[in-house]
Amino acid sequence: MKIHLPNSAFLGNIDPFFRAFDCSHPHKLEITANKKWISVHPVVLSMVAALGLKIGKSNIDCEKMEAASKHYFERMGLFKFLGIKSDITITEHEPAGRFIPLTQIKNSTELTKFITEMVPLLHLEPKQAEPIRYIVSELARNVLEHSQSEFGAILSAQYYQKSNTIRIGIADTGIGIKKSINQSHSAPTDLEAIRLALTPGITGTTRKEGGTEFNAGAGLFFIKSIAKVNHDFFLIYSGKAMYKLLKSNQEKSRIRLYADPLKDRHSIDENLPFWNGTIVGIDISLDATKEFSVLLDLIRETYVKTVKERKKARYRRPKFI
Amino acid sequence: MKTIKLFPVTGSFAENKDVARDIRVKEIIPSIDKNEEVTLDFKYVDSATQSFIHALISDIIRNYGIEILDKIFFKNCSDTVKKIINIVTDYMQERD
Numbered sequence: 001m002k003i004h005l006p007n008s009a010f011l012g013n014i015d016p017f018f019r020a021f022d023c024s025h026p027h028k029l030e031i032t033a034n035k036k037w038i039s040v041h042p043v044v045l046s047m048v049a050a051l052g053l054k055i056g057k058s059n060i061d062c063e064k065m066e067a068a069s070k071h072y073f074e075r076m077g078l079f080k081f082l083g084i085k086s087d088i089t090i091t092e093h094e095p096a097g098r099f100i101p102l103t104q105i106k107n108s109t110e111l112t113k114f115i116t117e118m119v120p121l122l123h124l125e126p127k128q129a130e131p132i133r134y135i136v137s138e139l140a141r142n143v144l145e146h147s148q149s150e151f152g153a154i155l156s157a158q159y160y161q162k163s164n165t166i167r168i169g170i171a172d173t174g175i176g177i178k179k180s181i182n183q184s185h186s187a188p189t190d191l192e193a194i195r196l197a198l199t200p201g202i203t204g205t206t207r208k209e210g211g212t213e214f215n216a217g218a219g220l221f222f223i224k225s226i227a228k229v230n231h232d233f234f235l236i237y238s239g240k241a242m243y244k245l246l247k248s249n250q251e252k253s254r255i256r257l258y259a260d261p262l263k264d265r266h267s268i269d270e271n272l273p274f275w276n277g278t279i280v281g282i283d284i285s286l287d288a289t290k291e292f293s294v295l296l297d298l299i300r301e302t303y304v305k306t307v308k309e310r311k312k313a314r315y316r317r318p319k320f321i
Numbered sequence: 322m323k324t325i326k327l328f329p330v331t332g333s334f335a336e337n338k339d340v341a342r343d344i345r346v347k348e349i350i351p352s353i354d355k356n357e358e359v360t361l362d363f364k365y366v367d368s369a370t371q372s373f374i375h376a377l378i379s380d381i382i383r384n385y386g387i388e389i390l391d392k393i394f395f396k397n398c399s400d401t402v403k404k405i406i407n408i409v410t411d412y413m414q415e416r417d
Contacts, residue, residue, distance in 0.1 A: 133334055
């Protein structure tokens with residue numbers, strides 16, 4: 001496999017980075033990087049770290065980084081994750097650096113501890129912390145419960161002062177959404193599997209409405225809704241497909257949530273290099289953070305309507321002939 | 322009446338589904354089976370995930386019927402917690 005850290009890759013312009021990922025020769029990983037400046041979304045770091053963990057350090061060939069911004073990767077813990085000596089020296093920031101370095105979460109207890117420690121690291125006000133800890137909890141639990149990856153979830157986050165945004169990336173190298181959803185549903189393509197996973201009330205663990213004792217199939221719909229209400233990017237990439245929720249027009253006063261993610265303003269790609277697992281990236285603008293409780297009203301309305309519609313669609317009248 | 326305080330086991334953000342399952346299996350269900358009413362006290366819990374609330378109560382609604390909500394009381398809930406409980410009880414009533 002080959003992965004190149006480009007000059008710039010954020011959720012708005014990340015598509016060329018995904019397309020350039022070479023997934024051939026899955027037992028070796030070659031990492032190259034832009035020589036002048038690298039500025040990337042945390043999801044890129046989470047992807048590289050997840051690949052590195054899976055491949056093992058003896059099978060990684062990482063080009064010596066020359067970019068002026070190379071210190072960032074040291075600070076985020078990338079080289080440590082890859083098991084590579086970087087020779088880059090950094091001055092340790094105060095924990096108030098407003099970033100979360102690459103972190104591996106392998107079980108429920110580690111996740112709870114991580115969420116408790118995360119909020120002070122990002123210096124968030126309670127109102128801002130609410131959607132962010134919600135997103136991290138639900139995303140990481142999805143990985144722990146559905147990915148079947150022995151390496152768990154790889155997560156990182158960064159605050160960007162200029163845009164007043166928290167950007168979060170989470171990656172796993174597990175079975176991917178298609179395999180997970182197809183345990184109970186029929187999704188012929190990766191994109192259809194992503195569409196189902198984003199639809200409220202659909203879970204890979206059962207076909208039954210209301211889910212199982214442990215899963216309702218609501219987590220990703222909630223997260224996409226948080227991004228939609230705040231007019232932010234949300235991206236999910238699994239197998240060969242990527243779904244990206246695009247920023248919506250801030251002027252619109254009335255926001256509508258859709259159960260079908262394809263009705264939202266989005267872009268898709270079904271021919272990406274195969275990612276063995278799942279990647280999720282999300283931006284949360286702290287300026288625009290709507291009251292979480294307002295969002296929950298919208299979610300309740302959409303969720304119940306969707307479940308009712310599905311129930312109605314399944315209803316069969318007896319045929320009297 | 323059995324009162325279960327959540328904060329000592331969940332902290333201010335109730336998100337751990339394993340904890341939710343333990344409360345359900347070890348505390349709520351045995352009380353219901355003894356025909357006791359149950360109060361879930363969310364004092365100091367300012368938020369919860371839908372997954373947590375689902376793991377806490379959905380299986381009880383599924384197994385005992387929606388009428389079981391006449392015997393379960395939700396106390397000291399923040400606005401967020403109330404709304405998430407409403408979402409879960411809504412979709413559990415619309416299920417098959």
